[in-house]
Amino acid sequence: MTTLSSAAAVLRCYSADRCDLTVTQVSGLLGMPKSNASRLLRAMAACGLLEPVGASKRYRPGLLLHEAGAVFRTSSALTQRADEVVARVAAASGHTGYVSRRDGVEMVAVTDHPGMHALRVASSIGRRLNAGASATGRSLLARLPDAEIRALFTPFPTPPSANAPSNADELLRRVEAVRRRGFACAIDEANRGVGAVAVAVGDPQTQSEVSLCITFPAALMNEAERIELARELHEGAAAIAALTGDARFPAAFRAEAGAA
Amino acid sequence: MTTLSSAAAVLRCYSADRCDLTVTQVSGLLGMPKSNASRLLRAMAACGLLEPVGASKRYRPGLLLHEAGAVFRTSSALTQRADEVVARVAAASGHTGYVSRRDGVEMVAVTDHPGMHALRVASSIGRRLNAGASATGRSLLARLPDAEIRALFTPFPTPPSANAPSNADELLRRVEAVRRRGFACAIDEANRGVGAVAVAVGDPQTQSEVSLCITFPAALMNEAERIELARELHEGAAAIAALTGDARFPAAFRAEAGAA
DNA sequence: AACCTCTGTTCCGGTTTTTGGCACAATGAC
DNA sequence: GTCATTGTGCCAAAAACCGGAACAGAGGTT
Numbered sequence A, B: 001m002t003t004l005s006s007a008a009a010v011l012r013c014y015s016a017d018r019c020d021l022t023v024t025q026v027s028g029l030l031g032m033p034k035s036n037a038s039r040l041l042r043a044m045a046a047c048g049l050l051e052p053v054g055a056s057k058r059y060r061p062g063l064l065l066h067e068a069g070a071v072f073r074t075s076s077a078l079t080q081r082a083d084e085v086v087a088r089v090a091a092a093s094g095h096t097g098y099v100s101r102r103d104g105v106e107m108v109a110v111t112d113h114p115g116m117h118a119l120r121v122a123s124s125i126g127r128r129l130n131a132g133a134s135a136t137g138r139s140l141l142a143r144l145p146d147a148e149i150r151a152l153f154t155p156f157p158t159p160p161s162a163n164a165p166s167n168a169d170e171l172l173r174r175v176e177a178v179r180r181r182g183f184a185c186a187i188d189e190a191n192r193g194v195g196a197v198a199v200a201v202g203d204p205q206t207q208s209e210v211s212l213c214i215t216f217p218a219a220l221m222n223e224a225e226r227i228e229l230a231r232e233l234h235e236g237a238a239a240i241a242a243l244t245g246d247a248r249f250p251a252a253f254r255a256e257a258g259a260a
Numbered sequence C: 001a002a003c004c005t006c007t008g009t010t011c012c013g014g015t016t017t018t019t020g021g022c023a024c025a026a027t028g029a030c
Numbered sequence D: 001g002t003c004a005t006t007g008t009g010c011c012a013a014a015a016a017c018c019g020g021a022a023c024a025g026a027g028g029t030t
Helices: A003-013 A021-031 A034-047 A063-075 A076-091 A135-143 A148-153 A170-183 A223-244 B005-015 B021-031 B034-047 B061-077 B075-095 B135-141 B144-150 B168-181 B223-244
Strands: A050-053 A056-062 A096-103 A106-113 A128-130 A184-187 A195-205 A209-216 B050-052 B058-061 B096-103 B106-111 B128-130 B182-188 B196-205 B208-217
Touching: A003 A021, A003 A034, A003 B005, A003 B034, A021 A034, A034 A050, A034 A056, A034 B005, A056 B061, A063 B005, A063 B058, A063 B061, A063 B106, A076 A096, A076 A106, A076 A195, A076 A209, A076 A223, A076 B196, A096 A135, A106 A135, A106 B061, A128 A135, A128 A209, A135 A170, A135 A184, A135 A195, A135 A209, A148 A170, A195 A223, A209 A223, B005 B021, B005 B034, B021 B034, B034 B050, B034 B058, B075 B096, B075 B106, B075 B196, B075 B208, B075 B223, B096 B135, B106 B135, B128 B135, B135 B168, B135 B182, B135 B208, B144 B168, B196 B223, B208 B223
Parallel strands: none
Antiparallel strands: A050 A056, A096 A106, A096 A209, A106 A128, A184 A195, A195 A209, B050 B058, B096 B106, B096 B208, B106 B128, B182 B196, B196 B208
């Protein structure tokens, strides 16, 4: 465990629910002696990676991380293009849209556009989503060969709800449906009452892939509307795929109903 | 120079203009042997702090930094409140607004709201601004005692243009005007053709301070409109100051013309 | 007010990582 | 094909890091 990896581990302790940390918390979460945690946090604060909250008992991420994060967001042309498409579709529909990436078996939102309706899905930046139990996750998984998906999902994570695939075979069936249709759809899986449609696109040049996703209150959308949203996402993503020369993009769009 | 501080130094090399780095660049910028830079970048990538761009010759900030940066942005209640006010005023006027913080003699934008007009000031997230030569900077400086400002600005940085204060005495005069009026104003200082008005507010509890700023094409605004914008910012900031119990907030608003 | 608990800091050595110079490999330009 | 440039292993010396335990401070309780 080098200092650097410890520092990274500390950063991973932060989330939308835990936006500041104390020495004892870090010591507990990472199983490290308090003396170590104390020095590490202080060193990170001295570098600008963290900053003390108020008097100085709690630490939160520092300005430096904010700036580096901003660079991350603007550096990827793929993300930017995807963001434009999502912004357009989200604005037109009034629902929440976001661009996300896969990190192992979890999804991380990269940019988002909160919806305009009174009832809307909250921003998902800072919250991780199960890749197998979400439209955005399955849209990206569909770009991988089955064997790789199976390896990734061994052991299989406990599904967050009854609607989510509960084993690898079921997940692969859904993923196959995504490949056939050209888009993914999830209703009531990771979050109760929430539905989503998603389309993935990649840039072979930078070997990066993102998912374009629109998420909405499941009760407010019927099948036809969902498919219409998916079609708009697919159109936008197809344009990006053409630009980047993405060979794995599912060119066909099939208006089939049901989850995938 | 510990590994951690080297890593932080690498992150500081990134900016809006330089969104990916190579081993040689880092080695040159930080004056470190190439072997070191090579290992450091690889270690940072292994931790998720950086990620390789495409094939693997260039590195850019990684997902982890994006997530930690998001936590930073949402963690500060002060920033959020300030952001709401700026968002409202920016939307009403159609001009670009942002919330920023001071880091030494530089300002860093924390959140921003691009304007709606065809001619508008571009987003400033990722770009640093001279604190002495900007409305947003002087609004925050006005909260410090003169002696501290003088210490901070010794030696005095070269002013970016003729309209910016060129020595400490001139800066202190401007800052005094900010204290009297309750808002700061800069025309054609850090950026040609750009004007801005700003108001600062703090939270004694967390000892953090932010500046609320609206920026606009200087040619499109007259004195009365500038003062009206400043008044709106000041009203919003006053509400925040009341909530946080900020004693240093300049309660009075005086509609005086000219830069400050 | 005195007590107690819980958090955070400091200090020590022994151990591990890091450092920097160099030679070598890989890449791309001419 | 040659050359210039960039990136990567290797090594001994040097520095940083680790874990334990003792110490200091803040907050709450009796």
